[in-house]
Amino acid sequence: MIRIEELVKVGIGSALLAKEKFEELIEEAKKRGELSESEAQKLIDELKKESEDKLNELQNMIKEEVKKQLNELGVATKKDIEELKKELKELISKNNEK
Numbered sequence: 001m002i003r004i005e006e007l008v009k010v011g012i013g014s015a016l017l018a019k020e021k022f023e024e025l026i027e028e029a030k031k032r033g034e035l036s037e038s039e040a041q042k043l044i045d046e047l048k049k050e051s052e053d054k055l056n057e058l059q060n061m062i063k064e065e066v067k068k069q070l071n072e073l074g075v076a077t078k079k080d081i082e083e084l085k086k087e088l089k090e091l092i093s094k095n096n097e098k
Helices: 004-031 037-073 078-097
Strands: none
Touching: 004 037
16 A cells, blocks of 8 residues: 555656756747746746645645545544543532532
């Protein structure tokens, strides 16, 4: 069974490889005079922006999947534990008042 962590590594590795290849192609086009320095920089900036957007999207997808899996397993969340602590303090307080 493939773990989520392995999938993420493969995805990020593939994206980085594609980014490097794209940057190489831009540099080659620039050397051949097919792109000006400003055009090349604009393409690189667009690539960086798109890469950051995709990485954020991937991180959000992973977070949601982890939340879903933890919920299905019945694992208590930080919020659940904080609520239980609050209730426990209230019960202790009421018990001490008696």
